[in-house]
Amino acid sequence: MSATTTNKAALLNAAATPLVIDTLPIPKPGAGEVLIRNHAIAVNPVDWKRQAWGFAIPSYPAVLGSDVTGVVESVGPDVTAFKAGDRVIGYASGFATGENGHGAFQSYTITPVITTAKLPDNISFEKGALIPMGGGTASVGLFKNLGLARPTSAPANKQDSILLVWGGSGSVGTMVIQLANLIGFTVFATASPAQHKYLKTLGASQLFDYHSPTIVDDIVSAAKAVGKPISYAFDAVSEPGTLQPAAEVLIKSGGKDPKLSHVLPWPETVPEVKGLSASSISGESLWTSEKALGNWLFNNFITSALEKGTIVPSPEVQVVQGGLEALQGAMDQVRAGVHAKKLVIKLS
DSSP: OOSOSOEEEEEBOSTTSOOEEEEEOOOOOOTTEEEEEEEEEEOOHHHHHHHHHOTTOOSSSBOOOOEEEEEEEEEOTTOOSOOTTOEEEEEOOHHHHOOGGGOSSBSEEEEEGGGEEEOOTTSOHHHHTTSHHHHHHHHIIIIIISOOOOOOSSOOOOOSSEEEEESTTSHHHHHHHHHHHHTTOEEEEEEOGGGHHHHHHHTOSEEEETTOTTHHHHHHHHHHHHTOOEEEEEESSOSHHHHHHHHHHHHHHTOSSOEEEESSOOOTTSOOOTTOEEEEOOGGGGGTTTHHHHHIIIIIIHHHHHHHTSSOOOSEEEEEOSGGGGHHHHHHHHHHOOOSEEEEEEOO
16 A cells, blocks of 8 residues: 655654654554555644643654644554545554654554544545544534533534634634534634634524634623523633633623533633533543544544534645645744634645
8 A cells, every 4th residue: 555665754853853754664553553655744833832842752853743644554454444545534642652653744654443433525635634633622522521411413402501712713623613512502702803703604504703802701692692601611612811700700691500611721821610510621632541532533423524514524634735845834824823823734
């Protein structure tokens, strides 16, 4: 199946240094693993943070990255769900394992079967790269942290409360909006006004400008007008300037047992809020304590949802040409600030 026998990789040789292009041996998949020949890889904010700060890197040189799409090259000895030639998306587990073969920023990547899914023919590799980390993080936050029921094939009953998504325009936020809509929630979301029309097409019923100085009161008033409390919130940004107002909305809305799920740990500078259950999302739990959730998302749900169009790749994809050599520039661009789109490196 190989188009090449060379595994070109973007290596991080030390914290706070530029990526260097070199070659590594093509990794071999073990039990429960799939080897993907990558066609496209996505860049996430956590990638530049690992590069700059050196966290979750047990040794150097290191291969970063989590989102891959491509074609199955080979499978482990016990794998029957995939075969060579399958088009797939994969959520690479290098962040959790520290193994270079499990990183995305190279020509070939090993992914666990439980976070690998077949990619429908009508979805491009570039758009497929938007799904893995965004879908995984959203699912852990909604179905583990907030304790909500997963979508099923049956029509969802309308929920009697509202779910608020703070930071709705990124890859995580847009996935949260879609999943919450599928399980019957009225969804409120914050975003820049330029994104409001698009987010409504994904299932958000009301949008709010996060720059507004009255945003907390605006959201609470809108909930009262709908006649439902805001009982759940998902903070896809998780900075002091987002966690505080999100928590305030939950308390002021008066929902029973309000819960807040956030993608980053609660900052020490932000006081904890009484009367509120807040929990940080551990995306890597899909490979450890939440394997059943990972298996449901990737092996049972997402392929069918993409085929039916009940889930669409989001947000807008910005394809970066130039292969792995263009990766450092893309990392720098994400660090400087990319909004309402995701940078995807095209490898072939």
